[in-house]
Amino acid sequence: DIQMTQSPSSLSASVGDRVTISCRASQSFSTYLNWFQQKPGKAPRLLIYAASNLQSGVPSRFSGSGSGTDFTLTISTLQPEDFATYYCQQSYSTPYTFGQGTKLEIK
Amino acid sequence: EVQLVESGGGLVQSGGSLRLSCAPSGFTFSSYWMTWVRQAPGKGLEWVANIKQDGSEKYYVDSVKGRFTISRDNAKNSLYLQINSLRAEDTAVYYCARGRLYCSGGRCSLGYFDHWGQGTLVTVSS
Numbered sequence: 001d002i003q004m005t006q007s008p009s010s011l012s013a014s015v016g017d018r019v020t021i022s023c024r025a026s027q028s029f030s031t032y033l034n035w036f037q038q039k040p041g042k043a044p045r046l047l048i049y050a051a052s053n054l055q056s057g058v059p060s061r062f063s064g065s066g067s068g069t070d071f072t073l074t075i076s077t078l079q080p081e082d083f084a085t086y087y088c089q090q091s092y093s094t095p096y097t098f099g100q101g102t103k104l105e106i107k
Numbered sequence: 108e109v110q111l112v113e114s115g116g117g118l119v120q121s122g123g124s125l126r127l128s129c130a131p132s133g134f135t136f137s138s139y140w141m142t143w144v145r146q147a148p149g150k151g152l153e154w155v156a157n158i159k160q161d162g163s164e165k166y167y168v169d170s171v172k173g174r175f176t177i178s179r180d181n182a183k184n185s186l187y188l189q190i191n192s193l194r195a196e197d198t199a200v201y202y203c204a205r206g207r208l209y210c211s212g213g214r215c216s217l218g219y220f221d222h223w224g225q226g227t228l229v230t231v232s233s
Contacts, residue, residue, distance in 0.1 A: 030211050030212065031211055032209065032211070032216075032218060034218075034219045034220075036152070038152075042225075043202055043223040043224060043225055043226055044144075044152060044202070044223055045223070046219060046220065046221050046222075046223075049207070049209065049218060049219035049221070050209050050211070050218060050219070055221065087151065087152055089152070089154075091209065091216070091217060091218050091219055092216075094154075094157070094166045094168075095154055095166075095168040095169070096142075096154040096157075097154065098151055098152040098153065098154070099151075100151050101151045101152075
């Protein structure tokens with residue numbers, strides 16, 4: 001199974017900050033990497049697919065990059081509605097594993 | 108508007124069974140891979156199973172193989188997850204999601220899950 005490791009596990013930031021979340025895979029798989037946002041009591045929401053493609057309806061302050069084993073989600077200018085938990089997920093091979101999550105909190 | 112509505116969750120004793128359902132709307136159900144993902148209380152996301160458009164291919168995480176069965180009825184516009192021999196560790200919110208293909212370097216596969224339902228809670232009591 002491919003293991004996905006996110007860092008950091010939690011992060012405190014302020015509105016207006018630039019934030020970066022990392023995701024590392026235990027083996028290389030090109031760009032089969034997705035990012036999700038989840039708020040308490042809600043379903044996950046797809047933000048980025050195939051490492052760098054912005055899902056329709058997602059604000060352009062979200063961006064993704066990376067290939068192989070190292071990937072990054074960047075939020076350019078944090079908004080109040082961005083405080084949530086973020087997950088990376090590989091879709092290269094089953095089981096489609098997720099990272100453990102990064103909780104983004106208000107400083 | 109794409110919508111997915113899960114149902115069928117509830118409280119069940121260890122060793123029991125449940126059938127979860129997912130009702131899609133707003134898209135041609137028979138044209139898409141579908142998936143189930145679960146989330147234990149306070150924990151992260153875990154992919155459970157996928158099913159191809161015509162039901163001819165199914166994939167499961169090892170921890171549910173032999174106990175869970177994913178199926179679909181395209182004529183009834185419904186996705187199912189039959190869960191048997193329930194264990195305490197199966198307690199979770201179960202989400203259905205629509206799958207999209209992704210092609211890279213001449214290889215196409217199920218790439219991402221773009222729409223999710225609100226989830227249905229399964230609680231297993233011992």
